[in-house]
Amino acid sequence: MENHSIGSLARAAGIGVETVRFYQRKGLLDVPPRAGSIRRYGADHLDRLRFIRRAKEAGFTLGQIGELIALDRSRDRARILELASERVAALDAEIAQKIKARDRLADLSSECGSGRAGPCPIIEAFL
Amino acid sequence: MENHSIGSLARAAGIGVETVRFYQRKGLLDVPPRAGSIRRYGADHLDRLRFIRRAKEAGFTLGQIGELIALDRSRDRARILELASERVAALDAEIAQKIKARDRLADLSSECGSGRAGPCPIIEAFL
DNA sequence: CTTGACTCCGTACCATGGTACCGGAGTTAT
DNA sequence: ATAACTCCGGTACCATGGTACGGAGTCAAG
Numbered sequence: 001m002e003n004h005s006i007g008s009l010a011r012a013a014g015i016g017v018e019t020v021r022f023y024q025r026k027g028l029l030d031v032p033p034r035a036g037s038i039r040r041y042g043a044d045h046l047d048r049l050r051f052i053r054r055a056k057e058a059g060f061t062l063g064q065i066g067e068l069i070a071l072d073r074s075r076d077r078a079r080i081l082e083l084a085s086e087r088v089a090a091l092d093a094e095i096a097q098k099i100k101a102r103d104r105l106a107d108l109s110s111e112c113g114s115g116r117a118g119p120c121p122i123i124e125a126f127l
Numbered sequence: 128m129e130n131h132s133i134g135s136l137a138r139a140a141g142i143g144v145e146t147v148r149f150y151q152r153k154g155l156l157d158v159p160p161r162a163g164s165i166r167r168y169g170a171d172h173l174d175r176l177r178f179i180r181r182a183k184e185a186g187f188t189l190g191q192i193g194e195l196i197a198l199d200r201s202r203d204r205a206r207i208l209e210l211a212s213e214r215v216a217a218l219d220a221e222i223a224q225k226i227k228a229r230d231r232l233a234d235l236s237s238e239c240g241s242g243r244a245g246p247c248p249i250i251e252a253f254l
Numbered sequence: 255c256t257t258g259a260c261t262c263c264g265t266a267c268c269a270t271g272g273t274a275c276c277g278g279a280g281t282t283a284t
Numbered sequence: 285a286t287a288a289c290t291c292c293g294g295t296a297c298c299a300t301g302g303t304a305c306g307g308a309g310t311c312a313a314g
Contacts, residue, residue, distance in 0.1 A: 007260065017261090018303055026301095037310060038261060058228040062301070077239060084236045091229040095222055101185040102218040109211045112204060134290060144291090145273055153271095164280060165291060189271070 004041040013049040020049070028052055028066055059091055131168040140176040147176070155179055155193055186218060 010017045023029040029048050032039050048069075055065045064083065071080050137144045150156040156175055159166050175196075182192045191210065198207050 005261075016303075019301085021263090022302060034262095056301095057224070058232050059225070063299095081236055081239055084232055084239070088229055088233050088236065091225050091232070095225050095229065097184070098186070098218050098222050098225070102215055102222065105185050105211055105218070106215050109208055109215065112208055112211070132291070143273075146271085148293090149272060161292095183271095190269095 002042045009041040012046055129169045132165055136168040139173055153189055
């Protein structure tokens, strides 16, 4: 459960070695001390990678994730809440926009599929 | 309504001059002949820019938009339909994912807001 | 004790969708 | 006519989120 090399950490997290290094460069994952010449990673690093994945799924950018990590350390709940509710509002907007686009496109598809001659209404309707 | 310079075309479309040029380089917008040394754009170009905007709103990438434009010219309704329904499916997936993320984040926010001590549950829950 | 897999670090490169800057020529308004 | 603006073409740069590569060192198994 402990004592991963970078490769085994990456495999455990389901990402690439280069991505692990990339997160380290971005300051999202700390670089552990090394045993000999090879760095050894533990459960905390794996947790951090899981956190990054989940936060990415919630649509936070890596920059914002860095901020969340810093805020977690500083226990600044108010600012975390602020970021979270901004993100909820942004997600609401994105969802509404996507639903609109989706419905429009689905309508047009069924129209285009119902075989009338002439140019496809999908393209026409976008004009 | 006609006879735009690149700057007035861009203003009319609500985008930047550089973006117009960029679309030209990408082959999304054709470069009109010039009257004298200045290129003159017409309603068709403005339509094309509007088409690009709408297709972008539907989540098509510029590459896919290029394909749509080509397909429109070749009247290949079947392939257009295929692209459109792929996009609808992708939008459905994105919408579902975002709703999940949104609800999760909203729940966590209200939990975090309801003042208990300790670390913010938003961060905790992402672990 | 060699071979092969893995690690280290730095740097370069990728796609996407633009945005900025340059020098020089042309255009428009006063 | 002269200043201010716009255009042209080309190239360089930006952020985002990675991905790839090269050379040197290290480690474990056969």
